[in-house]
Amino acid sequence: MVVELIKLSKTSDQPLYLQLYNQLHEMIKNRQIPADYKLPPIRKLAKKLGINNVTVVNAYKLLESDGLVYSKIGSGTYVTDLENKELFEGNSVLEESSDFEEVKLINQGQIEIGENTINFASATPTPELFPVDDFKNALNEVLDRDKGFAFGYQESQGFYPLRESIATYLSVGTSKIEPEDIQIISGAQQGIDIIAKALLNYGDCLVVESPTYTGAIAAFRSRGAHIIEVPIEQDGIKLDILEDKIKKFRPKFIYCMPNFQNPTGYCYSYAKRKELLKLATKYEVLIVEDDYLTELDYGERELLPLKLLDTNDRVIYIKSFSKIFMPGLRLAFLSVPQELYEGVLAAKHISDISTPGLIQRAFDLYLRKGIWQKQISYMREVYKERYYKMLNAVRQYFPQDIEFIPPEGGLTFWFKLPEGILAQDLYEDCLEKDVLFIPGSVFYPTPRSSQHFRLSFAAIYPEYIEAGIRIITKSINKLLKGKKKNRTKSYTPLL
Numbered sequence: 001m002v003v004e005l006i007k008l009s010k011t012s013d014q015p016l017y018l019q020l021y022n023q024l025h026e027m028i029k030n031r032q033i034p035a036d037y038k039l040p041p042i043r044k045l046a047k048k049l050g051i052n053n054v055t056v057v058n059a060y061k062l063l064e065s066d067g068l069v070y071s072k073i074g075s076g077t078y079v080t081d082l083e084n085k086e087l088f089e090g091n092s093v094l095e096e097s098s099d100f101e102e103v104k105l106i107n108q109g110q111i112e113i114g115e116n117t118i119n120f121a122s123a124t125p126t127p128e129l130f131p132v133d134d135f136k137n138a139l140n141e142v143l144d145r146d147k148g149f150a151f152g153y154q155e156s157q158g159f160y161p162l163r164e165s166i167a168t169y170l171s172v173g174t175s176k177i178e179p180e181d182i183q184i185i186s187g188a189q190q191g192i193d194i195i196a197k198a199l200l201n202y203g204d205c206l207v208v209e210s211p212t213y214t215g216a217i218a219a220f221r222s223r224g225a226h227i228i229e230v231p232i233e234q235d236g237i238k239l240d241i242l243e244d245k246i247k248k249f250r251p252k253f254i255y256c257m258p259n260f261q262n263p264t265g266y267c268y269s270y271a272k273r274k275e276l277l278k279l280a281t282k283y284e285v286l287i288v289e290d291d292y293l294t295e296l297d298y299g300e301r302e303l304l305p306l307k308l309l310d311t312n313d314r315v316i317y318i319k320s321f322s323k324i325f326m327p328g329l330r331l332a333f334l335s336v337p338q339e340l341y342e343g344v345l346a347a348k349h350i351s352d353i354s355t356p357g358l359i360q361r362a363f364d365l366y367l368r369k370g371i372w373q374k375q376i377s378y379m380r381e382v383y384k385e386r387y388y389k390m391l392n393a394v395r396q397y398f399p400q401d402i403e404f405i406p407p408e409g410g411l412t413f414w415f416k417l418p419e420g421i422l423a424q425d426l427y428e429d430c431l432e433k434d435v436l437f438i439p440g441s442v443f444y445p446t447p448r449s450s451q452h453f454r455l456s457f458a459a460i461y462p463e464y465i466e467a468g469i470r471i472i473t474k475s476i477n478k479l480l481k482g483k484k485k486n487r488t489k490s491y492t493p494l495l
């Protein structure tokens with residue numbers, strides 16, 4: 001069927017493999033070739049068209065890099081199911097996801113900040129909050145104790161005493177985590193990347209909450225994986241949609257943030273945590289739990305990580321220390337189901353051999369001496385103050401029709417603008433007034449405009465919070481006015 005439709009010209013300026021690629025590309029996009037259709041084997045197609053095998057190989061490779069076909073080893077090349085066309089289109093090219101230069105930078109994890117910028121964009125602590133003296137003491141103690149050993153290569157899984165102290169810190173009641181389960185990593189971002197390397201092959205599917213953390217989107221994209229979005233609501237991921245997508249796409253894993261989800265700040269209900277684990281067991285799918293912030297809760301609810309509720313070894317737990325400790329130290333850990341030990345260890349070794357031993361040793365002392373707990377309490381107090389400053393300012397100044405749900409903790413608020421106003425427009429207007437935040441569009445794997453935006457209070461001194469909110473309010477009101485004017489114009493009768 002396909003062969004009859006292809007017309008190649010040997011006299012054309014365009015190379016044959018490009019002609020073949022372009023025609024197949026057209027047919028797949030127009031659904032002339034259905035999903036999961038097996039393309040003709042390379043040799044057979046080459047023979048029928050009177051061209052070299054290599055020509056067909058090159059055309060198929062290009063289609064594969066577009067995500068339009070996928071290959072099964074030993075079986076052949078198949079057409080991707082494009083029912084979720086836009087879903088897959090957004091997965092290949094990071095730069096395409098926004099027209100705005102600055103938003104592109106945010107997409108790449110970079111934000112340009114001027115001297116006087118009020119920065120609601122970064123969710124990173126300000127430097128004066130870092131426990132510099134405590135850490136200096138811990139470093140000195142390690143150097144006096146371990147001398148040059150602190151500077152050797154550390155074992156790839158991590159300094160054993162640190163794994164022991166993390167296991168003790170993490171085990172609650174009967175939920176025990178063993179030092180053998182723990183893999184030290186250089187930041188949670190590396191953890192996400194390692195999991196992607198260990199579990200994902202080109203064309204594999206995985207599920208993310210929608211919206212989700214941009215760093216995870218980038219890591220999964222870099223593996224050429226198909227990112228399937230499932231909406232998140234106030235009490236967690238939408239389970240009915242999740243189950244449908246699991247059945248349809250058979251994802252390798254579900255990446256989620258049950259506590260203070262980035263960017264929404266939502267927390268899963270206890271019932272949803274249990275249901276999610278049930279689904280993971282039923283369909284034998286793994287869960288990647290990114291716990292970057294559980295300690296920063298300002299409410300009453302106990303927020304147990306999924307890992308501690310997981311009785312069937314389904315959860316890969318990634319724990320960052322960046323938001324409470326010091327992000328520049330690049331320290332975090334993974335706890336993985338036994339079946340993944342070897343793959344994860346190999347991926348870590350390939351990435352950077354090991355996380356610096358000196359830092360691991362100092363952090364071990366830090367945990368054993370209980371300074372970590374002290375730091376958590378201190379950070380919680382500091383951030384709680386900023387949180388309430390923000391909440392009060394928003395309640396006082398933002399127009400009523402801006403929707404938001406106050407989070408129970410964390411560092412960010414997630415807002416929805418009224419119909420007809422895009423966060424990108426607000427972003428541009430605020431940028432001119434030196435106020436920076438993140439428009440919602442960057443938190444989705446597929447390019448789209450968004451009415452949502454995220455404001456973080458992590459990197460902003462309390463005295464600037466109100467000033468910043470007032471500036472954003474002015475911009476919102478200006479856009480609302482413009483909207484009303486446009487509406488009047490478009491509905492004026494032509495009489």
Ligand SMILES: Cc1ncc(COP(=O)(O)O)c(C=O)c1O
Pocket residue numbers: 123186187188189190213215257262290292320321322327331332
């Ligand atoms: C949800 C989430 N996961 C992981 C990370 C990366 O953390 P780390 O500094 O430990 O690499 C971040 C950073 O902001 C984050 O927001």
